[in-house]
Amino acid sequence: MTVDALLQSVPPLAVYGMVAAVVGVESLGIPLPGEIVLVSAALLSSRHELAVHPIGVGAAAVIGAVIGDSIGYAIGRRLGLPLFEKLGRRFPNHFGPAHVAFAERLFDRWGARAVFFGRFIALLRIFAGPLAGALKMRYARFLLANVSGALCWAGGTTALVYYAGLAAERWLTRFSWIALVIAVIGGVTAAVLLRERTSRAIAELDAEHADESGHTAA
Incomplete structure (x- = not known):
């Protein structure tokens, strides 16, 4: 079975469901590659021989994001900031101090x-809902953002x-898959660079905490 035949056998609803589920679980506070799944599904929708529609992909991501964030908000509001202390002990690479x-x-x-812009930053995507709830942000403001x-x-x-994806196929018809792979690599590279920038900011905060702890101990 060729790659094209395999892709054509995937039901569009399965693609939409996967996008909504992964984005929703990530928004709930569990680290998953929501952005990569969304980009991959959007690339599939750019191939006209497939039944996947871009509006369906976008709508699935919106629904997953809103529901996931709202559930995360409810959990954070109920359990408060101690929730992050427990998560930090179990998952220090994602929920450390x-x-x-x-x-x-x-x-x-x-x-x-921060809820609005957090949607574009990998770290804040998993924090926005639970942290907004833990900090007792009004739900109406949270929901709008x-x-x-x-x-x-x-x-x-x-x-x-x-x-x-359309442009890649139009200009590189014979090498459309290469163009799509290049587009994926470009998107992933941008996401990685942004994540590294965020990691540097976190490392600086970690160093500040270590210095403060050292001064306190002294």
Whole structure:
């Protein structure tokens, strides 16, 4: 079976369901590659021989993001900041003290805008809902930022990748798969660079905490 035949055998609803599920679980607070799944599905939608539609991909991502963030908000509001202390002990690479401090600093500076912009930052995507709830942000403000952020992130990402895929096929018809792979690599590279920048900021906060702990001990 060829790759094209295999892709054509995948039901569109399965693609939409996968996008909604992965993005939703990531938004709930569990680290999953939501952005990579969204980009991959959007690339599939740019191939006209497949039944996957870009509007369906974008809508699935929005629904998953809004529902996942809302569930995360409810959990954070119920369990409060101690939730992150427990998660930090079990998953220090994702919920360590420096990660939480970085997210809290952004929330202090931006307020509800941190929920909106957090949709575009890998770290904040898993923190936005639970942390907004733990910090007792009003749900109406949270929901507005959540929905608008999900629409811009999911809609913008889907549209950008969809039209990039069309352009790749138009100009590189004989090498369309190479063009699609290049587009995926470009998207992943951008995400990795942004993640590294965030990691550096977290490392700086970690160093600050270590210095403060050293001064306190002295």
